[in-house]
Amino acid sequence: MLSKQDISDRILVQEHFAKEHLPGDLSREDIERYKARIKTLLKEKNACLVAHYYTDPLIQELAEETGGCVADSLEMARFGSERPETTLVVAGVRFMGETAKILSPEKRILMPTLEATCSLDIGCPIDDFSAFCDAHPDYEVVVYANTSAAVKARADWVVTSSIALQVVEHLADEGKKIIWAPDKHLGAYVQKQTGIDMLMWDGACIVHEEFKAKGIQDLKRVYPDAAVLVHPESPDSVVEIADAVGSTSQLIKAARDLPNRELIVATDRGIFYKMQQAAPDKMFIEAPTGGSGATCRSCAHCPWMAMNGLDNIVQALEEGRDEVFVDEALRVRARKPLQRMLDFSAELNR
Ligand code: SF4
Numbered sequence: 036m037l038s039k040q041d042i043s044d045r046i047l048v049q050e051h052f053a054k055e056h057l058p059g060d061l062s063r064e065d066i067e068r069y070k071a072r073i074k075t076l077l078k079e080k081n082a083c084l085v086a087h088y089y090t091d092p093l094i095q096e097l098a099e100e101t102g103g104c105v106a107d108s109l110e111m112a113r114f115g116s117e118r119p120e121t122t123l124v125v126a127g128v129r130f131m132g133e134t135a136k137i138l139s140p141e142k143r144i145l146m147p148t149l150e151a152t153c154s155l156d157i158g159c160p161i162d163d164f165s166a167f168c169d170a171h172p173d174y175e176v177v178v179y180a181n182t183s184a185a186v187k188a189r190a191d192w193v194v195t196s197s198i199a200l201q202v203v204e205h206l207a208d209e210g211k212k213i214i215w216a217p218d219k220h221l222g223a224y225v226q227k228q229t230g231i232d233m234l235m236w237d238g239a240c241i242v243h244e245e246f247k248a249k250g251i252q253d254l255k256r257v258y259p260d261a262a263v264l265v266h267p268e269s270p271d272s273v274v275e276i277a278d279a280v281g282s283t284s285q286l287i288k289a290a291r292d293l294p295n296r297e298l299i300v301a302t303d304r305g306i307f308y309k310m311q312q313a314a315p316d317k318m319f320i321e322a323p324t325g326g327s328g329a330t331c332r333s334c335a336h337c338p339w340m341a342m343n344g345l346d347n348i349v350q351a352l353e354e355g356r357d358e359v360f361v362d363e364a365l366r367v368r369a370r371k372p373l374q375r376m377l378d379f380s381a382e383l384n385r
Pocket of ligand 1 (some may be wrong): 089128152153155181240241242303338339340
């Protein structure tokens with residue numbers, strides 16, 4: 036039986052999440068006008084829109100309506116490379132545009148803004164990383180997809196969170212020692228699961244690092260039957276209290292498959308769009324990021340993903356601005372560890 040306090044807490048949480056999140060200052064009319072313009076431009080420019088799960092739901096909806104896709108970074112690049120269109124508009128962050136270019140050099144890759152980056156990418160500059168690798172030549176270098184083309188080119192393997200465990204298990208079976216970069220939380224999770232000898236780079240995602248186990252436990256008192264879904268870029272204390280841990284695609288699947296009707300989700304709230312599609316009768320609650328003294332309940336949204344908007348998608352298509360270029364020699368080197376992951380993934384799914 037819920038107490039009065041529990042009920043008022045529930046109302047507070049529900050009101051917070053019920054607020055309509057319109058991008059910027061756009062009115063409904065502006066949104067419809069932008070969407071119609073983008074649909075026309077995509078046809079005119081022989082372009083396809085691919086969007087990450089963390090982008091604004093309006094962008095995800097538009098990608099689906101126009102035959103594009105909404106996916107994680109690897110699937111975005113793979114999908115884009117198989118499309119007949121000559122231009123890809125990549126709504127996400129810069130390393131996703133670069134990955135698309137690495138896999139599809141013949142295509143023109145446009146982004147709503149090249150300013151959209153990632154704290155993991157920023158925190159792993161190539162010169163420092165290269166020196167670190169050079170100092171440990173007997174270690175296999177495994178880097179997360181959230182890195183620059185230059186860092187990928189220095190690696191033996193690129194992994195995404197959806198395949199990291201399998202790749203590292205494979206390397207552990209071969210008796211390899213690895214350098215892992217850049218996310219220390221995902222690295223700690225992978226190390227714990229596989230027991231591999233790992234040297235870790237000290238990077239973190241500024242969104243996932245902020246989730247608090249204490250805040251989630253407090254929220255569980257308000258929603259005692261809720262399951263907790265956690266992305267492994269979150270701190271260990273948060274991963275430990277999860278009912279399901281996984282990549283974006285794996286969390287969407289868990290949202291559908293778990294019997295719980297209420298789900299507390301510790302990843303960017305943009306993912307709710309696809310979770311709601313996968314499990315329309317369930318309720319999704321943002322995991323808290325604020326500590327007890329904080330003024331906000333949750334800030335679970337990536338500031339760089341939020342830079343993607345309908346307005347700058349129009350500008351990208353109209354003006355051809357914010358095009359992604361990767362030096363050809365670098366691209367060829369960066370493709371090798373990426374292709375290795377794709378081949379490994381294809382082998383697993385055979
Ligand atoms: S959510 Fe984190 S990992 Fe993803 S793009 Fe933003 S900063 Fe990078």
